[in-house]
Amino acid sequence: MDELELLKKDWKKATTEYKNYSDADIYPMLHKKSSSIVRTLYYISLAELGFWILISTLPYLFKSKFNEQMAESYKDPWFTTLSVLSFVIIFVFVYLLYASHKAISVTDNAKKLMEKILRTRKVIKYYVIYNLVMIFISIPFSLYLEYNQNMVFHDQIDAFNTKQMFVLYASVTLLTGVCLLLFWLFYKLLYGILLKRLNRNYNELKKLEV
Numbered sequence: 001m002d003e004l005e006l007l008k009k010d011w012k013k014a015t016t017e018y019k020n021y022s023d024a025d026i027y028p029m030l031h032k033k034s035s036s037i038v039r040t041l042y043y044i045s046l047a048e049l050g051f052w053i054l055i056s057t058l059p060y061l062f063k064s065k066f067n068e069q070m071a072e073s074y075k076d077p078w079f080t081t082l083s084v085l086s087f088v089i090i091f092v093f094v095y096l097l098y099a100s101h102k103a104i105s106v107t108d109n110a111k112k113l114m115e116k117i118l119r120t121r122k123v124i125k126y127y128v129i130y131n132l133v134m135i136f137i138s139i140p141f142s143l144y145l146e147y148n149q150n151m152v153f154h155d156q157i158d159a160f161n162t163k164q165m166f167v168l169y170a171s172v173t174l175l176t177g178v179c180l181l182l183f184w185l186f187y188k189l190l191y192g193i194l195l196k197r198l199n200r201n202y203n204e205l206k207k208l209e210v
Contacts, residue, residue, distance in 0.1 A: 027110055027208060034113060034201045035104045037194050038120055042097040044190060049090050082141070086134060093127045110205045117202045121195060128187045135183055139176045 100120040107113045146153050160168065 026204070030110075030201045030204055030208075031104070031107070031113060034117060034198060035101065037198050037201070038097065038101045038104055041120070041124065041191065041194055042094070042101050044194075045090075045094045045097050049094055052087075052090065082134070082138070089127070089130055093123065096123045110208050114202055114205050117198055117205075121198065121202075124191050124195060128184075128191065131187065132180055132184060135179050136176060139179060140172060143172060 097120070100116060100123065104113060104116045104120075107116055147157055148154070157168070
């Protein structure tokens with residue numbers, strides 16, 4: 001057998017290894033992948049909720065001075081409102097992701113699945129934006145609470161000259177910017193990879209609808 005015949009034989013063998021999938025075959029695969037991705041996002045949100053609950057409660061177990069400071073802080077209605085709002089938002093986010101997963105699991109056509117994917121993307125987008133806004137607010141607000149409740153810190157700030165006040169404002173601005181960047185990168189890594197896969201599924205479903 002010459003080389004040409006060998007090449008033909010190998011080519012025919014290679015072509016039989018690839019299966020052509022119809023739309024009816026592709027949709028169940030995309031459906032399963034999308035459901036799996038949203039389920040993973042839901043588990044991540046549960047882990048995040050547990051993390052923030054742990055962060056909020058752990059200090060109470062170690063330092064009585066911290067407990068006293070927190071008790072003083074909770075007297076401020078704005079602090080209490082922001083704290084409660086943060087946990088309410090996280091619980092709502094967890095619930096919406098759970099609802100999205102359940103909805104995708106029972107969806108039986110491509111158009112509805114695309115709608116559920118879009119809704120999931122919006123939920124995560126708004127949640128990330130909310131967290132970044134809260135970080136932007138919380139750092140200056142914490143400084144404000146410390147200024148009003150810690151008389152030693154209050155007197156130190158009042159004694160600052162113009163240059164020292166400029167350094168303080170610059171430091172708070174820099175700290176806020178760094179925290180925003182770190183949290184944005186964190187959420188970009190945490191949710192970004194899964195959202196890209198979800199977007200890929202969405203684009204494939206659009207092709208099926210054409």
